Amino acid sequence: MALLGFAALSLCFLAISSQPHAASPSRTGSFTARHVPDSSSSSSSSSSLGICASFVIIHGYQCHELHVTTKDGYILSLQRIPQGRVVGSSGAQKPPVIIQHGVLVDGTTWLLNSPEQNLPLILADNGFDVWIANTRGTRFSRRHIFRDPSSPAFWNWSWDELVDYDLPAVFDYVFSQTGQKINYVGHSLGTLVALASFSEGGLVDQLQAAALLSPIAYLSHMNTALGVIAAKAFVGEITTLFGLAEFNPLGLPVAAFVKSLCHYPGVDCYDLLTALTGKNCCLNSSTVDLFLRNEPQSTSTKNMVHLAQTVRRGVLEKFNYVRPDYNIMHYGEVTPPIYNLSNIPRDLPLFISYGGQDALSDVIDVGSLLDRLKLHDVDKLSVQFVKNYGHADFIMGINAKDIVYSSVLAFFRRQFQT
Numbered sequence: 001m002a003l004l005g006f007a008a009l010s011l012c013f014l015a016i017s018s019q020p021h022a023a024s025p026s027r028t029g030s031f032t033a034r035h036v037p038d039s040s041s042s043s044s045s046s047s048s049l050g051i052c053a054s055f056v057i058i059h060g061y062q063c064h065e066l067h068v069t070t071k072d073g074y075i076l077s078l079q080r081i082p083q084g085r086v087v088g089s090s091g092a093q094k095p096p097v098i099i100q101h102g103v104l105v106d107g108t109t110w111l112l113n114s115p116e117q118n119l120p121l122i123l124a125d126n127g128f129d130v131w132i133a134n135t136r137g138t139r140f141s142r143r144h145i146f147r148d149p150s151s152p153a154f155w156n157w158s159w160d161e162l163v164d165y166d167l168p169a170v171f172d173y174v175f176s177q178t179g180q181k182i183n184y185v186g187h188s189l190g191t192l193v194a195l196a197s198f199s200e201g202g203l204v205d206q207l208q209a210a211a212l213l214s215p216i217a218y219l220s221h222m223n224t225a226l227g228v229i230a231a232k233a234f235v236g237e238i239t240t241l242f243g244l245a246e247f248n249p250l251g252l253p254v255a256a257f258v259k260s261l262c263h264y265p266g267v268d269c270y271d272l273l274t275a276l277t278g279k280n281c282c283l284n285s286s287t288v289d290l291f292l293r294n295e296p297q298s299t300s301t302k303n304m305v306h307l308a309q310t311v312r313r314g315v316l317e318k319f320n321y322v323r324p325d326y327n328i329m330h331y332g333e334v335t336p337p338i339y340n341l342s343n344i345p346r347d348l349p350l351f352i353s354y355g356g357q358d359a360l361s362d363v364i365d366v367g368s369l370l371d372r373l374k375l376h377d378v379d380k381l382s383v384q385f386v387k388n389y390g391h392a393d394f395i396m397g398i399n400a401k402d403i404v405y406s407s408v409l410a411f412f413r414r415q416f417q418t
């Protein structure tokens, strides 16, 4: 559900103010007409230019647009920022870091603050070789070796496939290019897929250390009004409504669905950002504007249903087909296999940063996660609690540099010393 708030925020504002909205139905597969609240200005939207050109090179950094093909055929976009703005003379190899965004956004989301405040550019300036991942279905990762985004089969995946295909494809590629162990930073769904993967022994051979911001392994205490209702509404109703399809927050059927949620008692769509993500203490309004011109991004309906299952059931398990015969067909069991986070290797260096005001990554749910990690080597687990931080502050907070990113850097550096 991460950052659904932003999606719904813009949608509900559109609904309330009755502005016509020009979002194209998702089945066109075209994102050229993607609507933004401020359609008069498209100068900051990077729908035609890539992320490098729009958000990195303009600040004086090198940046390369790359592509990775997953084993199931999705062609993912990847940006590499190989060095800082001031190019050092030393030929020392730079440690690679992969940065993975959450659901309903893409890699752009890390780059919306000023360059001194952005995580990718801060990491580049601090000697890292930075790789920004973009999940399947988001605007620059909407290609497949033979499927078209207009076909239902293109959207036949949930976060299980991000665990099985997207993350390994990006890790394998970065590893093949750098030959070095990889550092990882994930936010929101980017933490869930990493933890799920680590629990199955995935990625760990190529991994140096992982920083998890706003972790969402467990979601049962997510206490945002709209989030809870959305989770309940996704009980299958949405599967019949949209079937196996794109979940495009800007598309018409989804917009109508979100609009209907805004009429629930207790859901205040005038203050949806707070209703969904909890109070974000420290966002810059210019950055939020820029966010709304570039996000939200599509995901699959199946992914949303899987997330809703995680909210409802309070366990981390693979996509539940609900029908026992379907589960047996896919898993050989009546119920889906679980991701057992207690199986994460205990010596894997982990940094977890969570917020006291984060209504999506609730303090109690993070507690459940930490409980699963209670046997982790004490010197391999660092936990940071940021009392006034909400969900989006970790990626866009004006002071995230000082509060969170400096700790991420210190954590990564500690691993090189040991």
Ligand SMILES: *[C@@H]1O[C@H](CO)[C@@H](O)[C@H](O)[C@H]1NC(C)=O
Residues within 6 Å of the ligand: 152, 153, 156, 244
């Ligand atoms: C979706 O993928 C599953 C395998 O995960 C497959 O069994 C099913 O036939 C696919 N459905 C469609 C419509 O492509």
Ligand SMILES: *[C@@H]1O[C@H](CO)[C@@H](O)[C@H](O)[C@H]1NC(C)=O
Residues within 6 Å of the ligand: 113, 114, 284, 285, 286, 287, 398
């Ligand atoms: C907010 O963003 C604007 C535009 O990037 C910038 O000029 C301003 O300094 C930012 N304010 C803070 C407090 O970071």
Ligand SMILES: *[C@@H]1O[C@H](CO)[C@@H](O)[C@H](O)[C@H]1NC(C)=O
Residues within 6 Å of the ligand: 338, 340, 341, 342, 343
């Ligand atoms: C998860 O793994 C731990 C340690 O390997 C084990 O003790 C526990 O029983 C497992 N939990 C489940 C639900 O399988």
